[in-house]
Amino acid sequence: MRRARFAVSDGENTSDRATVQDALTFDLRVPDTSDDDHLAAQRVAMFDLAPALLGATHLVWGLACFLVQPMSLFAPVSCNPLIPLLAVLALDGLAFAGLWFRDKLRLSPRTVAGGLCGYIGISGALWMAYGLTLDCTLHSSHAAFIALSFGAGLGAATIVSISSPPVAIVNALVAMTGALAVSRQPEVLAGITFLAVVNIAYTVASARTVLTNARARLALEAQARKALQFVDEFENSGRGWFWETNNLGTLSYVSQQLADDFKCNPDELLGRQFTDLLSVDSGSPDSMREERTLGFHLSARFPFSDVIVRAASDEDIHWSLSGNPLFDSRGRFLGFRGIGTDLTEQRRSEQEVARLARFDSLTGLPNRALMRQTLDEALRNATSRRKGCSLFLIDLDRFKNVNDTLGHPIGDALLRQVADRLKSVMGDHGQVGRLGGDEFKAVLPGTVETGLLESLARTLIEQVSRPYIIEGHRVIIGASVGIAIGDPGRSCADSMIRNADLALYAAKAAGRGKHCFYEAAMHSEATDRQRLEHDLRLALERQEMFVAYQPIVLAAGEEISGFEALVRWNHPARGMISPDKFIGIAEECGMIGKIGEFVLRSAVGEAAHWPEHVRIAVNLSPIQFNDPHITDTIAAVLSDYGFRPERLELEITEGVFLADSDATDGTFARLKSLGVRLALDDFGTGYSSLGYLKKAPFDKIKIDQSFVRGAASTTKRNGAIIRAIVTLADSLDMDTTAEGVETHDDLFLIRELGVSQVQGYIFGKPMTGEEARKLANSSRVEAEGFQCIREPRQRLMRRAIAAINGKTTEIRLRNISAMGALVECADNVMPGQSITIDIVGVGPVIGIVRWAQAGKFGLQFAEQFDLARLSAKRAKGNDVTMLQPWYVNQGPNKVAS
Structure with missing residues (x-):
């Protein structure tokens, strides 16, 4: 089926006309498009009153015939005109009802059109039957009356079918059949046939015109709907809006978005002068040029494009306007029509981009670039005012642990809280900024007194180290601070940053949670640290590291309970390097995991040769503890050496609780499921929260040596602290180990206080594996050392x-x-x-x-x-x-x- 295409221009139809085939079959075929479906529904609607017209005709002529010759309902069927009359009237009623309720019956236009064809055919046949029965009933004197009634029915049917070729064809067939049944005269048949053909031809021509025009109209409506949809989508997208004025410059159309800027309805703006809504952006350096441009184009009726104006409202709203003048066919000016674009958000975005170029998006603090500018300005002012300035470099301790265990969203929230605390501490003394990650900077113009700087640094570290509560998680971190003081006229920004960075490294090396002032010797220390880090990365491969074992003795019987595995580094050039010096470097450079696994394998491998009652204790750093594969690693080591899990004791510091989360509890549960023992190391040196002991399944508490050394002195209260720890451990069914016991006086006090185990130089310094194996197989070990110790x-x-x-x-x-x-x-x-x-x-x-x-x-x-x-x-x-x-x-x- 060929589908017609339409092109509409200036309101005139220049399309191809619908074909004869379209006219003949349109009402009975399945529509090809949604427009044809809509058109078919419209054509069916033209027949809504057709059954009423035919019914009225049938009723009027039926009553007329009854008045001429009263008839009985009980007359013979072959000569009783009431039967076909009542039948055709009933059919008219059914057809009317079918058309009226076609939507509820869900009848398609094609079904309705087919039904109409059937209705016209059956109705015509019944009306012919009515006429034939009248011929048997009425006298010959009423022959003309019968012909008129017959013609009236056919005429009404012709009027009804004139809109649809299929219905017209059916009506023509009915008319010719009726004529043939009533009269055999050739002239009558020829006339009826001629009239039927003319009626069909007229109906086809009319249908073609109707279809052509209807399709053109639908095409126009579709284009109009699409244009309106585009306009709505454009206006609703917020990218722009439309405006129009008449020849007097008053608004004749405005978009809703324009009205929203003035917080009113579009109707309230209609009739107002367009220029009343505008005021040239006075803040723009080109405001005068923009004003002349807009005024000239409006008065000269010239097109204009992208003129920046400011809305005449209380809010800071900016538009970009473009417009074209409108003229009719005679050249008369009709007004302007154009579009506008809201530049408010764009300008805000530009301002935000400019702000982000200078400020940190997460914390709102000045970023690295602005802090460098602040430092440069502080140094310039220091030169002119003869007053120096200071620089703080601040690095958060254990922040990476928070990100790894709780995730980056928690880490971001933590950084925001840290920023608030830093600003609160620094106050008016200086400007705090974020360099990136967990690094911050503070510039203190005019502040050089070391007492004040030291007080600020201590307060800063104290405030940052206070616990944080973030989404139900209790988080504890720390901070280290490097301080550099700049002399006016002598210091530059680069040197101060480098010096503060070196001081920060020194603060970290001092144990973190510290502050350090820059000293000239730090340059060589930084170089030495870099070399040490390089050598550390190769130490395991070069087999420079080994494990030493310090005995742990039962306090009551002085029998060997176990050993603690301690890593040692014998550098080929530097000799023995203290763990305090390289463990921190290993944690920072990512080597602690490899070193920890080396110590674990070495210790378990050596302890496998000891008696079954002797345990081995291995330190587990917070980084190792937070490794999701740590349980698998320990299980693999135990399996490789056939080592019983209960002989392995893992010493864990409070650092694992700094990011208190479900992951921490899960790791504890998996370690206990292996059967290993857990000990809380260095108890008393950190926050020593009792919540740790409540949540974590520890088997032992190790009392830090800072409480044990010199505990027997009468000037200290260490003994009372140790007694409290032992009482707490006993109530929780935990063992206790006192670290750092060196004198007989301290040992006597430790035993008197009820400590379970003792570890210190009094029973032996860290030793080799062979010496530890020999000592493990002995029955007892004797205490050796001084009676008391004096403060250094x-x-x-x-x-x-x-x-x-x-x-x-x-x-x-x-x-x-x-x-x-x-x-x-x-x-x-x-x-x-x-x-x-x-x-x-x-x-x-x-x-x-x-x-x-x-x-x-x-x-x-x-x-x-x-x-x-x-x-x-x-x-x-x-x-x-x-x-x-x-x-x-x-x-x-x-x-x-």
Whole structure:
């Protein structure tokens, strides 16, 4: 079936006409397209009143014939006209009902058209039967009346069928059949046939015209709907809107989006001057040019494109307008029609892009580029104001562990909270920024006093180290800080960043959670650290590492309970390197996993030759613990050596709880399912949360050596702390091990307090595998060592500054220990007096005077002093700079010189 195509231009139909075949078959065939389906439904609707017209005709002529010649319902069937009359009237009613309820009956247009053909045929046949029965009933004088009634029925049917060729054909066949039944005269038959052919031809021609025009109209409507759909989609997409004015410049059409900018309905804007809605963007440097451009084009009726204007509203709304003038066929100006684009979001996006180029998107802090600019400006101001500046580099400790165990979303939330705490600590002292990852920077213009810097650094570390609660997870991290002080006119940004970075490395090397000032010696230390990291990566391959074993002895009977496996590194050039020096490097460079597996295999392999009652303890770092394959690795090692799991004791520090999560609990459960024992190492040095002991299935608590060494001293409260730990462990059915026991006095106290096991130099230093095997097979081990121990002291003299009796005085410190020092001072002090001293290169320390003599007094520190702070060597001349920079209280001429 050929489908016609239509092209519409200027409202006139220039398409191909529908074919005769289309006209003859359209009503009875299945529609090819949705438009044809819609058109077929429309054509069927033209027949809605056809049964009513035919029914009225049949009823009127039936009543007329009844009045002419009353008839009986009980007359013979062959001569009773009431039967066909009632039948045709019933058929009319059924046809009317079928057309009226066709939608509810779900009749397709094709079915209805076919039914109409049948209805016309049957109705015509019944009406002919009615006429024939009338011929038998009425007298010959009423022959003309019979012919009129017959003709009326056929005429009404012709009127009904004039719209549909198939129905017209059926009606013509009925008419010719009726004529043949009524009259045999050739003239009558020829006339009827001629009229039928003319009627069919007219109907076909009319149907072709109707189909052609209807299809053209539907095509136009489809294009109009599509155009409206495009307009709606364009307007609803937010990419732009349409506007139109009349020849007077008043709005005749506006889009909803334009009305939304003014918070009103589009109807409220119609009739207003278009220029009343606009005000040229005064913030643009080209505002005058834009104003002249828009005004000129509107007044001159010229097209314009992409003119930037600002909406006359309270909000900062910007548009880009384009418009074209409209003229009719006579050249009369009709107005403007155009489109507008909302540039508000685009401008906001541009501003956001500019902001993101300077600020960190996660925390909102200045990013690396802006912080570098801030540092450059601080140094320039320092030169002009003769006042230095300082730089903090801040690195979060154990942040990677949070990301690995809890996921990056939790890590991002943690970084945002850290940023808030850093800003709170820094306050007005300086600007905090994020460099990326877990690295932050703080620039402190004009701040060079080491006391203030040290106080800020300590507060910063303390605040960052406080626990975080994120989505139900309790997270604990730490921070290390590197500090560099810049001199005005002498320091540059690159050197300060490098120096602060070196100080940060030194803080990490000091055990993390520390702060360090830059010192010249750190350059060589950084180079040395890089070499050490390089050598560490090759140490396992070169077989430079080995495992030493320190005995763990039962406190009651001095029998060997087990050994702790300790990794050792014998460097070919440096000799023995302390684990405290290379374990931290191994964790940072990713070597701790390989080293840990090496220690585990070596220790289990050696312990396999020991008696069955002797255990082996192996340290498990937090990084190893968080490895999802750690359980499989331990199981494989146990299987390879046929080692009973209960003989393996894994020592775990509190670091595994810093990212408290379901993954941590799952790892504990899998390790216990293997049958190995778990020990909480270094208990008392961290947060020592009792929640750890409640959640984790530990079998032992190891009391840190900082509580054990010197516990027998009457000046310390370590014994009470140890007693509390032992009581707690006993109530939880856990063993206890005291680390670092070196004297007989401490051993006696440990036994008296009920500690289960002892580990320390008093029973043996770490030894080789052969020595450990020999000791494991012995029955007992004897304690050896000194009876008591004295606090270590730093005998080198240290200079300091103190405020005594309201006057700043330089003092000297001798015999410095963790608890106090001997102070040489010319001023008189009183016992019980509290004094704050600032040790050169170390910082402030608070103490109480215990005794005083002429020229000297004894000072007891308020808190235990870390002697390691005195061990770092400082470059000559740095001490004075750290206490009071060279440029303080200097005149301009002196600084310039």
